[in-house]
Amino acid sequence: MKKTAVMTDSNSGITQTEAAELGVTVLPMPFLLDGEVYYEDINLTRDDFYRRLEEGMSISTSQPEPETVIETYRKLLEDHEEVVHIPMSSGLSGSCQTAYMLAREFEGRVQVVDNQRISITQRHSVLDALTLAEAGKSALEIRTILEADKFNATIYIYMDTLYYLKKGGRITPAAAALGTILKIKPVLTIQGEKLDSFAKARTLQQGKKLMVTALKKDIDTRLGGIGGTENVRISIAYSESREIALAWQQELASEFPGCEIGIEPLSLSVACHIGPGGLGFACSANLKAM
């Protein structure tokens, strides 16, 4: 019997294929498309998703069904002593709360990490968890380490339009301040559990510049300085266009010398609110404990 299984959801941007390679379990997030349930990366491809999003189809997200969650825990516990589960941020979804409740049935064998990560930074946490598990840490130890590390991450998101955020009803504090007749391309930020408006841009170029400046500042002031790839992980997340992300990656080489800048697709549940033209930029500090 193996020691600790690592589990997350598809908000981490980890695909089923990649999950198999890494040896993690990824719960697919369910989507309601015109009232029918689809599962990310199971019976809903990225291309399909964006096509339907642009067609104006009503798309909404929901939590993984409790039954599926319990089923997955049970299955993992058949050949693992423990499970550490890293769901999407409790600030953005009820998934974490539900998982926490369900995990109590398993008398400590399932540990739910509430470290308020999403997308790229959630992915970083999953990778950290895997390393810690291989190093022989228990589920509780991993949870404690990750939760202590939760604020050592920063996310900026450039929005091409506010349309999808409004449509999904997620506009509240973030975009209320952006109500204007000019077409503004807001840059939002996720710090801890809060999704908030950070700044405004009118063009992609301005948006990128804003994000670079902000990320550099966060790295210098809170994430322990740039120090190359040993110190921080920087990634770009794209929604529909990988080309935009690739071009930006090239531009960024001189901004962050010595750093490898990753490119990941934005998970669909996030893209659903951001829209096809969004771009994310995130950084998390590497764990000091490792």
Place this chain on the structure above:
Amino acid sequence: MSLNTIDAQLLTKMFLAGAQNLEAKKEWINELNVFPVPDGDTGTNMSLTIMSAAREVTKLIDDDMETLAKAISSGSLRGARGNSGVILSQLFRGFCKVIRDHQKIDIEILTSALEKAVETAYKAVMKPKEGTILTVAREAAVKARDLQKNGASDMGAFLDEVIRHADFVLSQTPDMLPVLKQAGVVDSGGQGLMVIAKGAYDAFLGKELDFSLGEVTSGSSVDMKLDPQAAADIKYGYCTEFIILLNKTFNIKHEMDFKAYLESIGDSIVVVADDDIVKVHVHTNDPGMAIQRALMYGALSNMKIDNMRLEHQEKLFKMSQSSQKKEEKTQTPTSRPAVTELKETGFISVAAGEGMEEIFRGLGVDFVISGGQTMNPSTEDMLNAIEQVAAKNIFIFPNNKNIILAADQAKRMTKDKKIIVIPSKTIPQGITAIINYIPDLGIEENESIMLDEMKNVGTGQITYAVRDTDIDGRAIKQGDYIGLGDSGILAVGSGMEETALAMAEAMMEEEKELISIYYGADVKEKDAEALADKIRERYSGCDVELQYGGQPVYYYIVSVE
């Protein structure tokens, strides 16, 4: 006559005469403005500035030099509008610093006061330009010191020589500023200063002038007491004002004849003659007769006739209303907690047009001061806005190069709040600066980001030529459309759309992503949409955004970034 000193009483007369003279000739000074676009407002701005001081001065009861100096200094400072107005207010401020300590001004004190005036004004301008009001003032002060050193003792002769020399310097301004030479005019601000000086000199000589302010164009509320019974006592019912554009000589004899005639039909007479215009103001029961008579000397313009008996009733009504308002105002603090919570940061922007105001409010601007080209807000307007915005730090976006100085002045006069003037010269610069504000960052960081980002936006504005001229080697005909860029004319043409397209072409650079078009009050929506479509077609790699600005003066304001 050998009057060798000036006391407070005489100086009051001289100041009011100077102000009155400027007020009468402001339109003429406006026309000297060199650029062929309808921004001729130097005369108006200077006049509004000095009239604000004149109002303070007329309220004084004692003839005391110190209170007079204070009234001139603070009145002009608060009323300062436009670059020339701000410079004028600084001249007065410097002048008053010296005279306030003397009950009688002799030649030596007057000379020092002129020098202080020049020094203060130069300090207020970041990049002083020669060939302007500053040069005229400075040379006058230099001449005064020359004369004083050479033992000048007769005040009248002294003033005469200083004014004559300053007039000569003014006539040389076209040789100092190429833009003046091209347009074939002298500097308008310098001319305004001379008009003031000459009015004051006439008063010194004892020439008769009506010192009542007549009608102050700004319509600002002059504190006056009205007797409800007085309406019946108004002897002459119509306040009549006009300007005669002379087409024959109008010498002292004509002037006296004309005045005598006006006296036979009314009172409160002001007749101010210049080389080619005469400003006339009279209260009479038969305005037609004044007009008939004036037509003998030339064509009439700027005619204005008010029924004072009716106005009197209205004023009484308004006064009762405003006193009611005042009571309401004084009562509010008791019904509200006295201490209002100050937020961290506030924004004040200058903009004209309902669309523009809406855009700025939408961007989070707390207070939009209505104004812009041809209607520069005064320092006082800025101070009022600052007072209204309950914030510890306030960013001001002037959005016009002629308003930046007034904002800077307001900043210097504000002690209880930190004011940051972002020197935006156009509306798009202001919009870009505000959009780039980041709440999480400090004031200084934001200031430097805004200044940086403003450089990345190019502005073009479409207006029309008010007269034939030649600028940057381009022949421009009256009525032509002109596309003005950040540094000069980008396009000229006889069609509005064609000129706008040519201007956009001149503005475009590689890597530009967004073209914003704000259409003005005088443009039809469908014409603006047609222009936007053509621009979209031409620059398919760019986003094109069309907005209603509703601004006056500029048919289109276009930005690329």
